Amino acid sequence: MSEGEELLFYDELIRPDRLLAEILTEDPDYFWLDPQIAQEQFICWDDTLGIDTVEVILEIIPNLLDTMIVIDNVEYDVTINVGNDTIFGSEVQFDVVELCDTMYFYAGDTIFEEPGRILVHDPYTAMLSIGFVGTQGVWMTREGLNFNTTPDWFRLGAAPVGGGAKSIEYVVNDEDHAGAVMFVSGWNGTLVRSSGLKTVYTQEDVEEHVVMETIVSQAGSAITGVSVDPNNANHVVFTVGGYGSVVAGKVRETWDAMSESPTFSNIWSVPNLSKMPIYDVVIDFQDESGATIVIGTEYGTFITDNGGTDWTIANLGMSITSEDLTAPVFDLKQQWRSETNWSAPTNTGAIYAGSHGRGIFRSDSFLGAEEVVAAINTDSETLLIYPNPVIGALIHISTSNFVGNTLIEFYDLQ
Numbered sequence: 097m098s099e100g101e102e103l104l105f106y107d108e109l110i111r112p113d114r115l116l117a118e119i120l121t122e123d124p125d126y127f128w129l130d131p132q133i134a135q136e137q138f139i140c141w142d143d144t145l146g147i148d149t150v151e152v153i154l155e156i157i158p159n160l161l162d163t164m165i166v167i168d169n170v171e172y173d174v175t176i177n178v179g180n181d182t183i184f185g186s187e188v189q190f191d192v193v194e195l196c197d198t199m200y201f202y203a204g205d206t207i208f209e210e211p212g213r214i215l216v217h218d219p220y221t222a223m224l225s226i227g228f229v230g231t232q233g234v235w236m237t238r239e240g241l242n243f244n245t246t247p248d249w250f251r252l253g254a255a256p257v258g259g260g261a262k263s264i265e266y267v268v269n270d271e272d273h274a275g276a277v278m279f280v281s282g283w284n285g286t287l288v289r290s291s292g293l294k295t296v297y298t299q300e301d302v303e304e305h306v307v308m309e310t311i312v313s314q315a316g317s318a319i320t321g322v323s324v325d326p327n328n329a330n331h332v333v334f335t336v337g338g339y340g341s342v343v344a345g346k347v348r349e350t351w352d353a354m355s356e357s358p359t360f361s362n363i364w365s366v367p368n369l370s371k372m373p374i375y376d377v378v379i380d381f382q383d384e385s386g387a388t389i390v391i392g393t394e395y396g397t398f399i400t401d402n403g404g405t406d407w408t409i410a411n412l413g414m415s416i417t418s419e420d421l422t423a424p425v426f427d428l429k430q431q432w433r434s435e436t437n438w439s440a441p442t443n444t445g446a447i448y449a450g451s452h453g454r455g456i457f458r459s460d461s462f463l464g465a466e467e468v469v470a471a472i473n474t475d476s477e478t479l480l481i482y483p484n485p486v487i488g489a490l491i492h493i494s495t496s497n498f499v500g501n502t503l504i505e506f507y508d509l510q
Contacts, residue, residue, distance in 0.1 A: 104212035114202040115139075128213045132202040140196040147190055154185040223293065227261025227280055230254060234261060234280055236296065250299050252290055253308045256282025262318055263334075269326040269381070269432065273354065279332065281319035287312035287334060289353070311358050316342035321376030321392070326432045330354050331386045333363070335374035346374045347391060347404065363389075363404025375425060380462055381432040382445050388462075390447060392425030397449060414449070414457050424452040430462070 111123070111132065120131035161176045224240030224247075227233075234255050239247035255261045263281040267273040276294035281287050292305035312319065317338035325331035332353040336346040345362025352358050364374065373394045380388035387403040396411040412418035414425075427450035431443045445462040 101214070103214060106210040106212060107208065109207040109210045111205050111207070113204040116200050116202070117197070119200055120202065126210075126212075127215065129207070129210075132205055134200040134202060137199050137201050138196060139199045140194055142192050143195045145191045145193055147188060149186050149188055151184055152187045153182055155183040157181040157183065223266065223275055225252075225264050225266075225278060225280075227255045227264055229260030230257045232260075234264075234290070236293065238297065250296055250302050252293075252296075252302055252306055256280070256284050256286050256288070259283025259318070262320055263322045263376075265322040265324050267324050267329045270329040273329040277329065277354070279322045279324065279334075279353075281322050281334060283318045285312070285315040285317055285319060285336075286310055287315070287319055287322070311353075312360065315348075316344055320374065321428070323377045323379045323389075323428075324353070325379040325386050326381040327384050328386060331379065332358070333377050333379055333389060334360075335377045335391060337373040337375060339373060340371050346370070346372075347377065347389075349404065363400070364391075364407070365404075366398075366407050369393075373424075376428040378428045378430045378447055380445075380447075381430060382462055390428060392428045392449060394424050396422040397425050397428070410459075413459065414451065414454070422451070423454045425449045426452060 109126070111125070114120075114132075115137075119134055123129040123131050157180065158177055159179045159181060161178050163174060163176060165172050165174055222241045223236060223238055225234060225236045227235075231254055233251045234253060235249045235251055237247040237249045239245055260283060261280050262283050263279075265279050266275065267277040268275075273291075276291060278290045278293055279287060280290065287310070288308055289311050290306060290308045292307055295305045296302055312334075315334070315336050317336050317340075319334050320337040321335040323333050325333075328351075330351055330353045331349070333347065333349045336342050336348070344360070345364050347362065347364035348360040349363045350358045350360045364370070374391055375394075376392040378390045379386055380390065382388075383401070388399070388401045389404065390397055390399045390410070396409065396414055398407045399410040400407045409419050409421070411420055411422045414422040428447060430447045431441060431445065433439065433441055434444050435441065443458075443460075445460075447459045447462055449457045449459070451457065
């Protein structure tokens with residue numbers, strides 16, 4: 097559970113009456129409870145289909161004239177109607193009809209001593225993707241870690257033509273886009289962004305929700321690696337392989353990857369190395385600014401901590417010194433997952449490098465855990481052994497300064 101979250105126990109749980117148009121499959125307030133028994137009812141009610149405003153006569157006012165007439169010298173007082181004044185106004189008229197439909201009534205009830213439950217993220221639910229060539233497609237399954245079944249795969253769309261898909265990277269650690277957006281690069285120099293994946297559980301969902309957009313139509317050579325910043329889904333860096341110069345650069349970065357038309361700029365301008373193939377990239381998740389980037393190249397790994405302004409060879413461990421050139425590094429991955437309530441990785445921040453013919457290397461330079469400093473006993477007593485090393489079978493050990501049992505171990509260094 098997250099901090100401050102509490103698992104409740106209900107001494108008395110009161111559920112209200114409900115009148116709904118659809119049958120419930122679970123209680124809308126308490127997901128683990130079955131809903132009350134539905135009582136089907138046929139109900140009619142008045143409904144207003146339309147409203148109209150018309151002009152109507154509000155009042156008719158007669159115009160009367162009081163006068164006197166003389167007939168045969170006799171005067172008569174008379175009232176003569178000389179016309180009417182009509183007053184018009186607006187009136188709202190409603191078109192009311194009776195509607196009838198089947199409804200479902202759920203009678204309220206009370207449940208006693210009910211333990212509460214909460215929904216938690218299942219760490220074993222995974223999205224696994226694989227890309228082929230052209231119409232063979234890019235596919236995804238949610239059962240990659242379920243070893244009790246044969247996974248169901250969904251075809252998301254066409255793969256890059258030519259050599260097919262080269263790199264696949266998901267957006268991670270982002271509330272809005274994690275698991276919903278994926279980038280697929282191609283040997284043909286294209287970069288495709290797929291969105292809507294979070295709602296895909298069947299092939300029909302693909303047709304309804306998934307949108308695939310080409311955001312880089314031609315990089316100049318194969319897009320060999322893609323990295324999505326775990327701290328910022330809009331921050332994406334990709335690398336370009338091949339020997340020779342590429343006009344737009346071999347390491348390109350964007351800060352608007354989720355926009356309709358992302359803009360990429362070159363961040364690799366190391367003298368005399370512009371023609372070197374670049375094979376993969378990792379944006380260090382522990383640098384929230386996104387300025388620390390590690391790339392795998394023909395000559396090992398390079399790193400920048402200022403967004404590409406300066407690059408440094410970082411091959412210590414793969415070679416005797418950090419500055420020595422080494423075997424090509426084709427693949428880079430970082431453990432970006434931190435401690436949770438259900439997982440406690442000890443390698444958070446570690447970067448793994450897959451090399452050409454020399455195996456896999458691990459760098460702990462970016463570990464998130466604080467360095468553990470071992471306590472050193474500066475007051476330890478000295479055990480004098482001579483001769484050291486021993487020659488022959490004779491050895492002298494002075495125990496004059498020691499009290500109690502003594503354990504002596506012998507090691508053959510030959």
